[in-house]
Every structure is written in C-alpha cells, then in structure tokens.
Amino acid sequence: MRRASFQRFLSSSGKRFLSQKIIPFTFEKYPNVKRNPNFKSIDSQDIAFFQSILPSPQSILQSDLDEFNIDWMYKFKGQSQLVLKPTSTIQVSQILKYCNEKNLALVPQGGNTGLVGGGVPIFDEIVLSLKNFNKIRSFDEINGILKCDPGIILQDAQEFLASKGYIFPIDLGAKGSCQIGGMVGTNAGGLRLLRYGPLHGSILGLEVVLPDGTIIDGMHSLRKDNTGYDYKQLFIGSEGTLGVVTGISVATPIKSNSVQVAFMGIKDYSSAMKLYVKAKQDLGEILSAFEFMDGQSQEFVKKYRSTTSPSITFPLEESYPYYILIETSGSNKDHDQSKMETFLETAMENELIEDGTIAQDSNEAHELWNWRELIPESCQLNGGSVYKYDISLPIRDMYSLIEETNKRLQEQSLIADSSSSPSSSSSSSSKPVIGAVGFGHMGDGNIHLNIATKQYSKEVESVLEPFVYEFVSSKNGSISAEHGIGFQKKPYLTYGRSKEEIQLNRQIKNLFDPKGIMNPYKLL
Amino acid sequence: MLRILVPIKRVLDPQLLPRINAAKKGFEFSKNDKFSINPFDDIAVEESLLLRTKYKDLIESIQVVAIGSMENNKDILRNSIAKGVDKAILVPTKESAGDDISILNECKILEKVIEKTNSNLVLMGKQDIDKDSGIKGGILGGLLNWPLASNAAKVTPSDNGKIVVERETDNGQSTVEMSLPGIITTDLRLNVPRYVSLSKLMKAKKKPIDSLEVALSDEHTDNGKIEILQVEEAIHERKCEKVKDVDELLSKLSETISSTKAAA
Numbered sequence: 001m002r003r004a005s006f007q008r009f010l011s012s013s014g015k016r017f018l019s020q021k022i023i024p025f026t027f028e029k030y031p032n033v034k035r036n037p038n039f040k041s042i043d044s045q046d047i048a049f050f051q052s053i054l055p056s057p058q059s060i061l062q063s064d065l066d067e068f069n070i071d072w073m074y075k076f077k078g079q080s081q082l083v084l085k086p087t088s089t090i091q092v093s094q095i096l097k098y099c100n101e102k103n104l105a106l107v108p109q110g111g112n113t114g115l116v117g118g119g120v121p122i123f124d125e126i127v128l129s130l131k132n133f134n135k136i137r138s139f140d141e142i143n144g145i146l147k148c149d150p151g152i153i154l155q156d157a158q159e160f161l162a163s164k165g166y167i168f169p170i171d172l173g174a175k176g177s178c179q180i181g182g183m184v185g186t187n188a189g190g191l192r193l194l195r196y197g198p199l200h201g202s203i204l205g206l207e208v209v210l211p212d213g214t215i216i217d218g219m220h221s222l223r224k225d226n227t228g229y230d231y232k233q234l235f236i237g238s239e240g241t242l243g244v245v246t247g248i249s250v251a252t253p254i255k256s257n258s259v260q261v262a263f264m265g266i267k268d269y270s271s272a273m274k275l276y277v278k279a280k281q282d283l284g285e286i287l288s289a290f291e292f293m294d295g296q297s298q299e300f301v302k303k304y305r306s307t308t309s310p311s312i313t314f315p316l317e318e319s320y321p322y323y324i325l326i327e328t329s330g331s332n333k334d335h336d337q338s339k340m341e342t343f344l345e346t347a348m349e350n351e352l353i354e355d356g357t358i359a360q361d362s363n364e365a366h367e368l369w370n371w372r373e374l375i376p377e378s379c380q381l382n383g384g385s386v387y388k389y390d391i392s393l394p395i396r397d398m399y400s401l402i403e404e405t406n407k408r409l410q411e412q413s414l415i416a417d418s419s420s421s422p423s424s425s426s427s428s429s430s431k432p433v434i435g436a437v438g439f440g441h442m443g444d445g446n447i448h449l450n451i452a453t454k455q456y457s458k459e460v461e462s463v464l465e466p467f468v469y470e471f472v473s474s475k476n477g478s479i480s481a482e483h484g485i486g487f488q489k490k491p492y493l494t495y496g497r498s499k500e501e502i503q504l505n506r507q508i509k510n511l512f513d514p515k516g517i518m519n520p521y522k523l524l
Numbered sequence: 525m526l527r528i529l530v531p532i533k534r535v536l537d538p539q540l541l542p543r544i545n546a547a548k549k550g551f552e553f554s555k556n557d558k559f560s561i562n563p564f565d566d567i568a569v570e571e572s573l574l575l576r577t578k579y580k581d582l583i584e585s586i587q588v589v590a591i592g593s594m595e596n597n598k599d600i601l602r603n604s605i606a607k608g609v610d611k612a613i614l615v616p617t618k619e620s621a622g623d624d625i626s627i628l629n630e631c632k633i634l635e636k637v638i639e640k641t642n643s644n645l646v647l648m649g650k651q652d653i654d655k656d657s658g659i660k661g662g663i664l665g666g667l668l669n670w671p672l673a674s675n676a677a678k679v680t681p682s683d684n685g686k687i688v689v690e691r692e693t694d695n696g697q698s699t700v701e702m703s704l705p706g707i708i709t710t711d712l713r714l715n716v717p718r719y720v721s722l723s724k725l726m727k728a729k730k731k732p733i734d735s736l737e738v739a740l741s742d743e744h745t746d747n748g749k750i751e752i753l754q755v756e757e758a759i760h761e762r763k764c765e766k767v768k769d770v771d772e773l774l775s776k777l778s779e780t781i782s783s784t785k786a787a788a
C-alpha cells in the first residue's frame with residue numbers, strides 16, 4: 001500500500017454536470033438584446049484566413065460547440081459557429097487584428113466557469129478559447145514569480161507551484177477547470193483573499209493583445225515599479241472587454257509548512273460575527289480563511305455527497321443552523337497548533353461555537369474543505385437551475401439578505417416552508433424553489449446567495465430581481481463582489497455605479513476597443 | 525464478552541512525502557512535519573467503536589495502546605479517548621530506542637500488554653504506512669498462538685461466540701470464521717473513521733493516559749541481520765503519446781491494461 005492510496009477522497013471540484021435539459025438560446029430569453037448589425041457574419045473567406053494562421057485542425061472547431069456556447073450554470077446559450085484555439089501570443093494578435101479589420105466580434109473564453117454569463121457568446125461571436133495556450137513560461141524560485149500563459153488551469157498551476165514550495169495566491173472551488181487568464185479577466189477573489197489580498201496586488205505584469213492586434217508586453221517582475229499609469233490594473237477584472245490577456249506574471253507566496261483546518265457548528269449569526277472578531281484577535285497573522293455556510297447549504301452537500309460517496313460522514317455529529325470553516329497557515333506547527341486549540345477551546349467555553357473538529361491530517365483537511373467547496377455543485381445537482389448572487393455587504397448585514405430573500409420567496413409561496421424538513425420534502429414539493437442558501441467568504445464581507453430552483457423562470461426571477469440588487473444597494477453593498485458583471489448583471493450596473501463612473505468606464509472601453517468587437521453585450 | 529485492544533501508531537501525515545536523510549539510509553523529519561495516526565489503525569479504532577454501537581452487550585471494553593514517548597503519542601491517544609475508547613495506554617520506551625523499535629520487539633511488548641489487559645480481541649491496522657511491512661498481525665498471532673483474520677473488509681460477531689470476517693483478497697473476497705481470542709487486521713474498505721469532536725476532545729484532555737511499563741526479558745536485536753542499504757525516491761514515469769483517433773486510443777488503452785496485468 002503506497003501513501004497515495006490514502007488520497008482516496010480527492011475529488012476535483014468545479015466540474016460541470018452534463019445536463020439533459022434543453023437550454024433556450026440567450027437571444028430568445030432576452031428579446032430586448034439585439035445583435036449589433038455592424039458586426040459581420042463569418043464566411044468561408046474568414047475560415048480560410050484562420051486556417052492559414054492556425055494550421056492544426058484541432059485549433060478550429062465548427063461543430064459540437066455546446067461546451068463553448070453554454071455557460072457553467074446552463075443559463076446562457078450562444079450561437080457561435082466558430083471556436084478558435086490559438087496557442088501563442090502571435091496567433092492571438094493575428095486573429096484580433098483580422099477581426100478588428102473585418103468587424104468580427106469575439107469572446108475570450110477561459111475555463112468557462114464564470115458565473116455571470118460573461119464568457120459565452122450571446123449571438124454568433126467567435127469564441128477565442130485559450131484552452132490550448134497553457135504553458136508555464138518561467139518560475140523564479142528566489143522571488144516566487146510565476147510567468148505563464150493564460151490557459152493554464154489553476155489546479156495545474158497549484159500543483160506546479162507546490163512542487164517548488166510555493167502556492168498560488170488565489171484559490172477557488174472551480175480550480176479544476178478555471179484558468180489563470182480567466183481569473184485575471186474576472187479578478188477572481190476566492191478562498192484565500194483574506195490572507196494574500198486580491199489579484200490587483202499579486203499580479204506584477206501582464207502581456208495583453210489589444211483589439212487591433214498590438215501586443216503590449218508588460219511581463220514585469222518587480223514588486224515596486226512606479227513608472228507611470230498602472231494600466232495593467234484595467235485588464236484585471238475587465239472581463240475580456242478591453243483585450244486578451246496572453247501572459248501573466250504573478251507573485252506567489254511561500255507555501256506554509258503548517259496548515260490547519262477546523263470546521264464548526266454555530267447557533268446563530270451573531271455568534272458567527274463574534275467568532276470572526278475573535279479569530280482575528282487570537283489567530284492574527286496565521287488566519288488564512290474564514291468561511292461561512294448556512295445549515296441549508298450543508299444539507300444540500302450532504303444530499304449530493306450521499307449519492308457520489310455514500311460512506312462519507314459529515315464532520316460533526318449533529319446539525320447546526322450555521323457552520324464556519326477556519327484555515328490557518330503558518331510557519332511553526334507547535335505554535336500554530338496551540339494557538340488554534342486555545343482559540344477553539346475558549347470559543348467553546350464562551351459558547352460561540354456549539355461543537356467542531358480539527359483536521360487530524362491532510363486527508364481530513366481536504367475533506368473539510370470539500371464540505372465548503374462542493375456547495376455550488378450541490379445546489380446545482382439538487383436544483384438544476386440556480387440563481388446566483390455574489391454580494392459584498394457590511395458583515396453585520398450579510399446574512400439578513402438570505403433571510404429577507406427566504407421570507408420573500410415564502411410570502412410569494414414559491415418555496416417549500418422552511419419549517420418542514422429541508423432535505424427530504426422540498427424536492428418533491430410542487431414549489432419551484434428548492435432552497436435559498438447563503439455561504440461565502442465572511443472574512444471579506446462577501447456572501448453568495450444561491451437559489452436552487454427546478455427551472456429558470458420569469459416568475460422566480462421577478463421576485464429576486466431587482467429586489468436583491470435594491471437590498472444590497474440600500475446597505476451600500478456591491479452587487480458583484482467577485483464574479484463580475486458579464487451579461488447577467490449588466491442591467492443592474494447602476495445599482496453599484498454612478499452615472500459618472502459608468503461614463504468613465506465607457507470612455508476607457510472606447511479608447512481600447514473603438515469598434516467594440518471585444519466581448520460585446522457585456523459589462524457596459 | 526469482547527475485551528478489545530487496538531494498538532495504534534503515529535506516522536507522518538499520509539499526504540506528505542518523507543525526506544530522505546543525507547546518508548540515504550533513512551528519513552529525517554523537521555519539527556514542522558505533521559504526524560497523525562496510521563490510517564489503518566484509525567480504521568481499527570473506528571471499527572471497535574462501531575462494534576460497540578451495533579453490539580452493545582457484546583463489548584466489555586475498548587482500549588488503545590501506543591508505544592513510545594508521551595510527547596509523540598499523546599495526540600493520537602487523546603483523540604482515541606475523544607472518539608470514545610474506554611482507556612488509552614502508553615508503553616514508554618527507553619529514550620535511546622525512541623519510537624523506532626524493531627517490529628519483533630513491538631510485538632513482544634504488545635503480547636505483554638494483551639496479557640496485562642486480559643484482552644481477547646486485537647483489532648489492528650493491516651500495515652503501517654511508514655514501514656509497510658504488514659507483518660505485525662502475523663507475528664503477534666505467532667507469539668500468542670492466536671488465529672489471525674487479515675485484511676478485514678467486514679467484521680460481524682456471530683451467535684456462537686465467534687467472529688465472521690470478510691477479507692479482501694487479490695481476486696475477490698473470502699469469508700472466514702474465527703474463534704476467540706484472535707486478531708483481526710483492518711483494510712481500507714472496512715469503514716470511514718469519524719472526526720474528533722472538539723467538545724469531546726476537551727473532555728478527553730481531562731482524562732488520564734495510563735502508563736504501562738513493560739520489560740522484555742529477551743529483547744530482540746537485529747544485529748545486522750537486516751541492513752538498509754539505500755533509500756531512494758520513487759521515480760514516477762509519465763509517458764505521453766499522441767494518438768490519431770478514438771480507435772487508436774482504445775487499442776492503446778487495452779494494450780496497456782493487459783501488459784500491466786501481465787506484469788502484476
């Protein structure tokens with residue numbers, strides 16, 4: 001028996017389910033959105049040109065394109081007839097230059113795990129898939145600077161870095177599919193932002209191709225560099241609307257040699273807040289994640305996992321209204337361990353937590369994380385169609401959003417009564433909504449509201465929107481904490497940005513992409 | 525009535541790769557390395573607890589025992605108490621021996637512990653993932669002249685006071701019935717160990733860990749009978765090959781499968 005056999009529970013998350021459902025085209029669902037007539041449709045001459053620059057037949061796809069046309073949530077479906085898979089910066093540049101001249105619109109696409117419909121076409125935009133543009137360019141073992149192509153999958157980058165004693169500064173549930181380029185495109189936040197900060201801080205340089213084909217080589221590797229406008233920041237979170245990110249230079253932190261994970265049950269939301277303050281006080285610089293999950297979200301995961309791995313047991317003996325997962329990453333095992341133990345024991349004595357568990361080894365640690373990371377997939381399996389809202393709110397108001405939403409859904413009689421058992425009765429009930437759950441990066445004031453429904457419907461949507469956005473706006477929150485605006489949230493941009501801010505954004509867009517070929521119908 | 529003894533051992537975290545020392549004769553550890561209970565022993569502890577849940581009246585006591593220093597073993601012993609065993613025993617070894625005593629001596633110590641605790645069923649891991657020798661169950665059975673049911677995938681007490689054990693074998697499953705006293709070694713599929721509950725761990729910290737001195741009259745020494753010549757890291761070979769279509773892929777796959785089968 002080798003050690004490896006003990007990696008038995010590893011599941012790679014972020015995988016999508018094959019759905020049997022028929023997904024309507026986005027243009028049918030949103031008849032108000034019209035195709036921009038300035039954009040040319042693809043013809044055989046265009047194909048011939050692309051064939052001349054992308055000689056490999058695997059680089060040009062013209063059939064079986066559902067994988068590229070349909071988004072991760074099965075909510076949006078475009079009609080693209082053409083997928084291009086360049087493998088180099090020069091190829092990207094040639095493609096963009098040609099498209100710009102011919103007025104051909106395109107969508108850059110990474111792992112297609114984006115959650116706002118930003119990475120899939122709306123009409124017949126060409127999909128520029130970065131999938132095969134996925135090499136590590138270099139790694140500086142002294143400074144921890146990774147330079148890579150955009151298409152490398154986060155998990156692959158993580159494995160590479162782990163072998164060098166480093167980690168990627170961002171981690172998220174979609175790691176098995178999402179790409180570094182896509183993460184830059186959405187300015188992904190994820191699970192360790194609390195500790196290592198946003199990509200805006202970690203990215204040292206980018207190589208980008210502008211819509212006219214110009215290559216901007218900014219693959220810098222300096223932590224400090226005040227030489228003019230920091231234009232790279234504009235591309236971080238630009239959602240493919242300004243250009244294509246073709247190279248990333250990122251500062252990576254040293255891998256902590258002592259990592260601990262604890263999972264605990266909580267009786268009410270105010271205890272969760274107090275626990276957060278206490279965690280900052282007691283764990284200080286070693287705290288690397290503080291994740292919040294409500295009871296219903298774990299019921300979903302229990303149900304999902306009972307089908308995929310029936311022998312797996314829930315970490316705690318009983319169920320609680322809320323759960324918290326805490327991770328610490330430090331450099332001294334004994335110190336870290338005693339800090340964590342003291343923290344948990346005093347939290348129990350003060351009745352901030354009802355019960356909990358600390359991972360005894362890395363397998364258990366990985367398992368505990370699974371209970372958090374599998375929530376999105378579980379919502380999808382339980383429901384099939386999930387409305388997702390990714391919200392920043394002052395921590396005090398965070399959970400009231402979930403409560404208010406549940407109340408509204410009950411008032412409108414769209415959801416099974418929460419007093420009846422959540423896991424058993426709900427899916428068999430006649431109500432369209434199976435459950436509304438809240439979970440998220442509490443340490444960052446970021447909560448995810450997921451509403452699992454049997455089917456996307458106008459009836460449910462009209463109860464949720466603009467209600468959720470109005471609620472968030474009234475509390476001075478953000479309607480998109482980390483997922484971006486994409487197609488889905490575009491109509492609601494005004495809830496988060498003033499007229500002047502939106503105008504400034506437009507001017508920036510026009511400066512980079514005067515013809516508007518880059519990811520049209522999105523963001524602005 | 526069953527008086528169960530579960531010998532447990534501390535090993536390097538299963539996900540960590542041990543570092544080979546400069547002399548290439550063994551491993552070296554740093555103070556930051558994470559250790560935990562040998563996963564197969566964890567399964568044995570879990571099985572003893574599950575037996576108690578299912579056959580309450582059959583179980584008189586469950587005890588765990590570790591050999592070595594208190595510092596190294598207190599966590600795995602406490603965790604076992606928190607999980608629900610009745611008693612945790614530490615057999616302290618001589619400073620010089622550390623945790624690294626020979627397997628035969630370990631078994632001789634266990635023999636004495638079994639005698640002193642009057643145990644009649646030993647549940648233990650089928651192997652330690654650090655030494656991978658897989659012989660402890662057999663040696664102990666030999667010393668005690670007790671039957672051994674190895675690689676257990678299912679354990680069921682039967683009405684006639686014996687125990688039915690389903691065993692994993694290379695080509696399937698074999699079911700044996702074992703009389704008591706006896707030894708069962710646990711395989712991976714037997715169960716999934718529970719987590720340690722924090723509230724119970726806090727209570728466990730207040731409970732004592734019993735120390736049991738064991739003196740061996742005829743201490744075994746290896747005396748160079750077995751010498752480690754060299755420890756080397758395994759080389760994982762990954763070969764990439766391009767295939768032109770699905771048919772070729774399938775034929776390559778079946779080729780590989782049959783050739784690895786033949787090799788095994």
Ligand SMILES: Cc1cc2nc3c(=O)[nH]c(=O)nc-3n(C[C@H](O)[C@H](O)[C@H](O)COP(=O)(O)OP(=O)(O)OC[C@H]3O[C@@H](n4cnc5c(N)ncnc54)[C@H](O)[C@@H]3O)c2cc1C
Nearest residue numbers: 110111112113114118119179181182185188189190240245
């Ligand atoms: C299970 C799950 C968990 C998630 N968890 C989190 C989380 O914790 N935190 C978080 O922030 N997000 C999370 N997300 C959403 C997140 O936005 C994506 O997972 C990730 O950032 C997108 O990467 P991708 O490669 O899949 O990009 P895609 O979905 O393919 O694209 C996203 C956007 O970026 C653009 N884009 C892609 N590649 C490039 C490029 N090379 N150049 C320019 N633009 C590009 C696209 O046009 C699109 O607008 C999660 C998603 C899933 C499915």
